[in-house]
Amino acid sequence: MLCGIFIFCAAQNSCKSLTWAKSMESVFENLKDTCEGKIAAEIEKLYAELEKQQSDWYKKTKFTCHSGCGMCCHNFEPDLTEAEANFMVLWLIQNQRQTAEKLLEENENSSKTCIFFNAENDCHCSIYGARPFICRLFGASSFYSKNHSLVWRPCKFYPEEKLSDFGLSHRQYSKDMAKKILGEVPPAMSDIMAQAMAVSPENKSTEPLRKILPRKIQHIFFLLKCCGNV
Structure with a gap:
């Protein structure tokens, strides 16, 4: 059972670590007894553990990405596991509901760059706290x-x-x-991904971000509606 998730935004470079304020827990609390809520709790734990390992790496080596780069976001959009997509959708509905609703519309953007890329943000990610494992591990694994x-x-x-x-x-x-x-x-990528795949062992496949998110958003909105919390 999910007992009140606190999302941890992994610190990297000049991007600060952030935790949920008490008033930000509603979406996760409403789904605490669902499979989606339990999966979100497990992914949150793995993100927090990875952040700790990487923080140790940064502290000992002083080797971090140089500020303002963002090159890894260009011509790349991550594939997500079901568990990662589930977490990302809950994060979006809680923090950027309009973005989640917009993703339900047809997205014909032909750009090869991730739809969450933000050139104005020093981290270059508009959903930094919910970014998937591949983005967290790139350059630091x-x-x-x-x-x-x-x-x-x-x-x-x-x-x-x-x-x-x-x-x-x-x-x-x-x-x-x-x-x-x-x-x-830094931590080994395959070790982290093995733990991530174990969160939802019945579905180890991945799908492109802009393909899997609309389906998951629709599903989560349905669950929240059933809970009377749309």
């Missing part, structure tokens, strides 16, 4: 090589001159080498 050893590669968009300040370049680093240069390696 490691991965396993073919021989199952942990490796890390700096973000491909990171300026070469700024990398050199850390004694780095655009190449792959073993765990030991990364720890020697920076002091730590």
